[in-house]
Amino acid sequence: MEKTLNRLSIFQVRCQLCTARFQARRPGNRVTSQAFDRREYRRLPANFAATLILDQPAAGGFITDISMGGCALQATTMLPRGTFVKFVLHAPEGQPDIKVDSAMICSVQPQSIGVKFLEFDPEDKQRMGQLMLGLLAHQQAPPRISSRS
Template sequence: MKSLRCPNCGTPFVRVTPHEGTVERLLSRFNMFPFRCQLCTNRFRAFYPGARQNTQTFDRREFKRLFASIEAQVLDERQSPFLNRITDISMAGCTLVGTGFAKGAFVELVLKPTSGSEEIRIETAMVCSIHPASVGLRFLEVEQADKERLSQVVLGLLVSQTNPIMNV
């Protein structure tokens, strides 16, 4: 069978996502599953025999978190900017090493993937989970140009860490 690709951008980096509603549950009986592109974030349905046995029911995330080590500057109006490190990232969020954030708080991030690359500004990220040494952030507002730079970082991590069809 031909490998599954995103109909929007053509990348093979797609992931089965949780069903949304009764129609998608019914369609899954006929091997029609919802997928999410890991780069352009497009959500689509596709016929894919065998996906039922491989769906990631244990992981509700639509985007695979990729191990990374990216410098990030946190901009928070209540304190002066400080540098931190991102340990995993996706198009939808990241894990930031650090404490002192409240669940539900909003922050602004500036990512510095490599020394020569252009910064990526995440205008609004929300603290969704708090762990002893880190916090989980969901990206809420990202300008298109920054989103494109972020997708290039994610693409590089996907190519180096995974096979093209992930969790299908």
């Protein structure tokens, strides 16, 4: 089904804020399977401290990009792919930490690890959505092209 929609330039998209899924049409060149990003959410640049908890001790690190579905983390300790952890994002400016009850290490790179968020408490999920809203609001808007000469 996904390949058929891809040929028609129709793509599945998920809203960062409400997490609803919808389809969008992108005219132009098709995306090949190698270039296709399988993430449900677009990652946003970030710089937050975080902790991975795995039956004690905890491993710390810094988030370099984040979405509602996961993040890239420069960690002090590397964990093997497929490891299940609890994840704590240390929120900025005195806000309460955001806890992910279940997360999984989905990729391991020399300088970072990819973490997929699996289960949130509803309150933490709502606060993560508010954090995403703040990150989206602080991104620079694309330049406008004037139709005037």
